[in-house]
Amino acid sequence: MxxxxxxxxxxxxxxxxxxxxxxxxxxxxxxxxxxxxxxxxxxxxxxxxxxxxxxxxxxxxxxxxxxxxxxxxxxxxxxxxxxxxxxxxxxxxxxxxxxxxLMAMAEQVRPYVPATHLLCPMIDARRMEVYCALYDTHGREVQPTAATIIDEQSFADELTQRPIIFFGDGAEKCRSILGVHPNAVFPATTVLxxxxxxxxxxxxxxxQGQFEDVATFEPFYLKDFMAIKPKKPMF
Missing domain, CATH: 3.30.420.40 (ATPase, nucleotide binding domain)
Known part of the structure; x- marks a missing residue:
């Protein structure tokens, strides 16, 4: 055990x-x-x-x-x-x-979702960009993890086929763009x-013995780190 x-x-x-x-x-x-x-x-x-x-x-x-x-x-x-x-x-x-x-976030929601739906966990990546992926209700990956800039065409094909539940701290800022589609679902509670x-x-x-090499393992940053430059003094 x-x-x-x-x-x-x-x-x-x-x-x-x-x-x-x-x-x-x-x-x-x-x-x-x-x-x-x-x-x-x-x-x-x-x-x-x-x-x-x-x-x-x-x-x-x-x-x-x-x-x-x-x-x-x-x-x-x-x-x-x-x-x-x-x-x-x-x-x-x-x-x-x-x-x-993102897979672990989907696991929080998966047991409560109809089999007809897809799950789209979103983590805020600043501005209109999110880290996201698509999973079905069996926990299988439908679209891989990606850094995605959300616009009116995002998930357009998928939303015409079946409902998608968008959740996470990156989902709320996407509601005004994606929420116009009848198949876009936004839970009332934020999933973190x-x-x-x-x-x-x-x-x-x-x-399954899916162990990492402790010496060489690095986080899955997805994007290169970008430091915020301090503002130049006015005088």
């Missing part, structure tokens, strides 16, 4: 979860902490890790694997969780699992990435 610690700081949510694979239980989640804050630090993440493992009655050496949201998402956020996960793997001698952030579903998907990845 694998014990898996999952981390996600790919957006403004800092979350950790602990899952224990157990054939006798339909819910392997032992615990989850989520902090909805603007700035995440490695110190906050480390505190949550120690708390969730200890309060579940385990120690870090008892973990069987570390799972992390690999991206896309915030450049700084991804670096924090990935570097923490890799540090734990090196220190404890545990394998690393990496889960696509969480280690809860990172861990769910990590159980299957663990069973």
């Amino acid at each position: 694998a014990l898996i610690l999952s981390l996600d700081t790919s957006t403004t949510v800092c979350s950790v979860a602990l899952h224990r694979q157990n054939d006798s239980s339909a819910n392997p989640l032992l615990g989850c902490y989520e902090l909805f804050i603007e700035r995440t630090s490695s110190a906050m993440l480390t505190t949550l890790i120690n708390d969730i493992v200890g309060q579940a009655g385990f120690t870090l050496p008892e973990l069987d694997a570390i799972a992390v949201a690999k991206g896309p998402g915030s450049y700084t956020g991804l670096r924090i969780s990935v570097s923490t996960a890799k540090g734990l793997c090196f220190a404890l001698g545990k394998p690393l699992l990496a889960i696509n952030t 990435p969480s280690a809860r579903t990172i861990g769910q998907l990590a159980i299957d990845a663990f069973d």
